Amino acid sequence: MNQEAGSTPEAQHLPGCYRHPDRETGIRCTRCERPICPECMVSASVGFQCPSCVRDGGGSGPAPAAARPRTLAGGSVTADPRLLTKILIGINLAMFIAIQTHASLAADLSLVGAYPPPPFTASEGVADGQYYRLVTSLFVHQQIWHIGFNMLSLWWLGGPLEAALGRARYLAVYFVSGLAGSALAYLLATPVTQTFGASGAIFGLFGATAVLMRRLEYDLRPIIALLVINLIFTFGWSSISWQAHIGGLVAGLITGYAMVHAPRQRRALVQYGTCALVLLAVVVMIVIRTAQLT
Template sequence: MSQAPVDADNFCYRHPGRQSFVLCQRCGKTVCPECQVQAAVGVHCVDCARQNRPARPKPRFVTAFRSTSTQPVVTYSLIGVTAFFFILQSVPGIGQSVTQALQYAGAYTQPALGAPLEPWRMITSIFMHGSILHLLFNMYALFIFGQMLEHTLGRARYLTLYLLAGLGGSVAVDLIASPFQGVVGASGAIFGLMGAFFVIQRHFGGNNIQLLILVGINLVIGFIPGFGIAWQAHLGGLAAGALMGLIFTKTRNVRQKNTQILLLVATGVGLVALTVVRALV
């Protein structure tokens, strides 16, 4: 059997010391096994394979949806603070006093009813819970949705969403529920996260069927007698969260940052205004 003649063309174009008799199907260069990229027909050299790769589409605009950290610090902090308050609620001798001091009822923002004016309860109540099951369910939902939204929105936007959604839940309690019905729980804020997540995911073409089922089940449970759930907070938080989710999606361009801030401030002002109007009626 005769040996193939030694020829410069029979050596790899990237490794001149490696003899080969395989040619790139596109440019005809000689390629050694290390430089061969399998193609639909034959092989390509490294350069042709690189040129043949589809270019990544450039973003149409710079998005404001970015977080500089992959760690959900705010979510963990919210869970920790909420758990701390529940521990205080469980301490014999002071637990009941803690709950009574921080829970919310419409009477605390309706001076005409004779209760002291304590509007901060609209926020403090979202860190309180009525039972360990109530706490665990809400914190599990916060852990699931919170991590995704914190990474998507960034810490400041995410915390704003959580607090304003919680406030929205309290406003709904103020407008709809009995003014002497004390409420506790992060459900309004949690439903706000769900509402925002639904709008954002819908905007990007995601599948929301499972989320809709989860929200629907929880809303229905809130209307069943005997469960003691403030369905008003669920509705208020859901509406506020969905509104902010719409704001976030419509002002994603980094050049719209000021507009986004103004709209979020307007949302907070609107919730406060509803509370003031209810107090004056």
């Protein structure tokens, strides 16, 4: 055999990135010498550094803002990547406990168009100027199974997505999706329909997660299967607001795509500009429906 020393198949394999072991790389951090892939490389005065060393500042204080590690979508890497998800779950749980204690809160905060039945009065509804219901309804749950299912979904989807997008972008996707779901329910549902729950925002996270997984070239079958199951429940139960689910899903797909595919040079403009366009569509739906009901 004429195979040279050191050229065995085992020796030809490069080490895997310390944060992404499945990605081989020949680059190492100039401080700790851990292998890092292109996504984890942070430019330094000499060579590249890993996110951990940049975050720690090499023992000489925090790194400059321009050199701090960024997420795939351009957000800041944080010590607790699930912080906002935990806060959102906490708010929903606090609201659930408050509603169990004061049942009238559900009627006061749910999404309803106009002229609803008791316990509402004829002057209560979005069409009567109570636009806050489009937001507060996202935090209203009455049944234990409802909040339980939604909060498990929020934890399962929200944590990884928050870590991938960064806090500000994650929160933008969540609320834009939730508002899109509320607006579509307001537009298409009968005026007396009472709609509530975080499902619209969570369906938005489904859409954004699917886009992110495709961007990272992950296997999409698990998220698609879970989404299909949820859509079957959505259209199979008459008490579920399919309008809120579909509105949130479409908004999540659109904003999620903008978050992970925006060009680096105009990243913030594309990302938040897309969110603004979706919100503009939300406003248009609200204006059209309000004109119909007044």
